[in-house]
Amino acid sequence: MPDIKRLFTKLFMDQDIKQKIEFFSQVTILNGLGNFDIGKLVTDMNCRAYDAQEVIYGEQELGKALFIIMSGEVAITRKSGLLKEEKVIARLKSGDFFGEMALLEAIPRAATAKALTSCKICIIYKASFDSMIAKDPKIGIVVFKNIAVILASRLLGKSGGG
Amino acid sequence: MPPGYSGRAAEGKQIRNKYIVLLAIVLVLFWFTYEIRRVIAPFIISVILAYLLHPVINYYHARGYKKGVVVLFLSLICLFIAVETVTFLLPTLMHEMRQLQVRLPEMATQARNLLAKVQDHLVPYYPSLKSKDLPDFAMSKINSFAASIPSHLPMIIGNLFNFLSLYILVPFVTIALLLDADRFSTWLFSLVPSRHTETILSIISEINQVLRDFLHGQAMRLFWLTMITIFGLLYLRVDFALVFGLLAGVFNIIPVLGAWLGALPPILMIIMQGDISLVLKLIILFIGIQVLDNTFISTYYLSTSVNLHFVLVLFVIMVGAEYYGLLGIILAVPVASMIKVVVGILYHDYQYKQKLILQQQQQQISS
Numbered sequence: 427m428p429d430i431k432r433l434f435t436k437l438f439m440d441q442d443i444k445q446k447i448e449f450f451s452q453v454t455i456l457n458g459l460g461n462f463d464i465g466k467l468v469t470d471m472n473c474r475a476y477d478a479q480e481v482i483y484g485e486q487e488l489g490k491a492l493f494i495i496m497s498g499e500v501a502i503t504r505k506s507g508l509l510k511e512e513k514v515i516a517r518l519k520s521g522d523f524f525g526e527m528a529l530l531e532a533i534p535r536a537a538t539a540k541a542l543t544s545c546k547i548c549i550i551y552k553a554s555f556d557s558m559i560a561k562d563p564k565i566g567i568v569v570f571k572n573i574a575v576i577l578a579s580r581l582l583g584k585s586g587g588g
Numbered sequence: 589m590p591p592g593y594s595g596r597a598a599e600g601k602q603i604r605n606k607y608i609v610l611l612a613i614v615l616v617l618f619w620f621t622y623e624i625r626r627v628i629a630p631f632i633i634s635v636i637l638a639y640l641l642h643p644v645i646n647y648y649h650a651r652g653y654k655k656g657v658v659v660l661f662l663s664l665i666c667l668f669i670a671v672e673t674v675t676f677l678l679p680t681l682m683h684e685m686r687q688l689q690v691r692l693p694e695m696a697t698q699a700r701n702l703l704a705k706v707q708d709h710l711v712p713y714y715p716s717l718k719s720k721d722l723p724d725f726a727m728s729k730i731n732s733f734a735a736s737i738p739s740h741l742p743m744i745i746g747n748l749f750n751f752l753s754l755y756i757l758v759p760f761v762t763i764a765l766l767l768d769a770d771r772f773s774t775w776l777f778s779l780v781p782s783r784h785t786e787t788i789l790s791i792i793s794e795i796n797q798v799l800r801d802f803l804h805g806q807a808m809r810l811f812w813l814t815m816i817t818i819f820g821l822l823y824l825r826v827d828f829a830l831v832f833g834l835l836a837g838v839f840n841i842i843p844v845l846g847a848w849l850g851a852l853p854p855i856l857m858i859i860m861q862g863d864i865s866l867v868l869k870l871i872i873l874f875i876g877i878q879v880l881d882n883t884f885i886s887t888y889y890l891s892t893s894v895n896l897h898f899v900l901v902l903f904v905i906m907v908g909a910e911y912y913g914l915l916g917i918i919l920a921v922p923v924a925s926m927i928k929v930v931v932g933i934l935y936h937d938y939q940y941k942q943k944l945i946l947q948q949q950q951q952q953i954s955s
């Protein structure tokens with residue numbers, strides 16, 4: 427029997443998508459989603475490679491997608507002070523995500539995202555995400571709840587409250 | 589002039605130039621599709637089929653199955669359904685067509701008698717009609733039109749797409765699209781400069797959603813309308829229910845006018861038979877189907893599609909018919925919806941950038 431199962435898996439199952447589902451189930455913003463829901467997101471997203479120092483998006487640009495880092499490092503920078511100096515506010519690595527506010531609404535980006543090393547990033551578009559949650563609202567509830575938790579923890583962190 | 593003003597103005601001009609270039613690319617694309625319109629039909633049919641089958645492939649792929657295996661199984665199922673449908677429907681359709689052919693002379697005589705009656709009723713009010721043989725004139729026109737159909741039919745079908753391309757090219761292109769669409773989009777994705785990835789691909793994503801929703805909605809709508817029409821005609825015991833039902837289904841592809849064009853052939857046939865009560869029942873049936881379509885079917889299946897004004901729908905259908913024939917009639921509305929989405933996104937983007945430039949200029953002035 428185990429041999430038949432192994433043969434079935436080898437013939438019919440896609441190891442690449444299984445690995446991707448496993449990887450994305452560890453991403454905080456997708457916490458609580460089942461494997462099939464993550465699979466639906468994976469089949470709908472696009473992934474691309476960025477070279478080191480390539481700008482992924484700029485501050486004030488209209489946000490329309492969520493970015494999840496599969497490999498490499500990304501810096502989130504913001505211009506501040508009188509001289510508008512660029513300041514690194516976060517360094518993100520594999521499994522981290524950024525630009526999540528775009529899933530809620532197409533609003534201007536609050537910071538610039540730049541690849542620090544060559545990296546592979548997967549992108550979920552607001553348009554396709556909206557269409558997906560219209561058909562399956564459960565996915566929307568889970569993801570939006572996660573975004574709310576992330577935003578709350580950021581606010582609490584900023585204000586120093588517990 | 590405040591510092592940085594000329595720089596901002598140049599930036600604004602640069603944005604405008606970008607949109608002009610984009611518009612030029614779109615116009616060139618339209619010109620190109622017009623030039624190749626005679627060969628493009630099987631490819632467009634394949635794209636539509638791929639769009640309709642893609643969710644099934646994605647469903648199983650998301651569950652971890654290999655895409656190739658799912659495509660293979662789906663192709664076998666589609667082949668089985670096609671063969672079964674043809675073997676089940678074809679004999680019934682052929683029988684109905686043969687019956688229709690046999691009964692045509694009888695129906696022509698009935699039509700002639702009906703026209704003669706109409707003329708008799710009209711002569712007291714319009715005496716000039718007495719000198720004209722209205723039934724003979726009308727019948728000669730109908731006969732010459734009917735005689736011209738068989739000679740024109742191969743040309744009509746041939747113009748749409750040839751037999752070989754439909755049965756061989758379409759399945760192959762559809763399977764290739766289902767298997768390689770993702771690889772192609774990844775390749776296309778890599779060509780887009782990283783800075784514009786988000787904007788350009790979100791436009792593509794939105795167009796994709798509009799097309800997907802439209803095609804799925806239309807397919808389901810046409811299926812239900814065809815089924816309801818066939819069962820309605822069978823219930824009223826109208827002859828050739830299958831032929832007329834399928835015809836009504838096909839006509840429903842044409843928005844707005846299609847429903848009434850589909851109703852005409854059975855109503856005309858029953859008028860010729862002189863069964864007025866059945867004519868009334870048929871009219872009620874088609875009005876009922878139309879109401880059902882407008883209130884439930886279209887609302888349910890096409891609710892997420894882009895809304896276009898009735899006049900605009902008519903206009904784009906006429907433009908489509910003029911330049912691309914039958915294919916233009918069918919594709920006019922989805923293409924118009926697509927253009928509306930793209931223009932909407934680009935306009936929103938343009939407005940946002942102009943606002944940003946204005947804000948920055950005001951900041952410069954105030955500082």
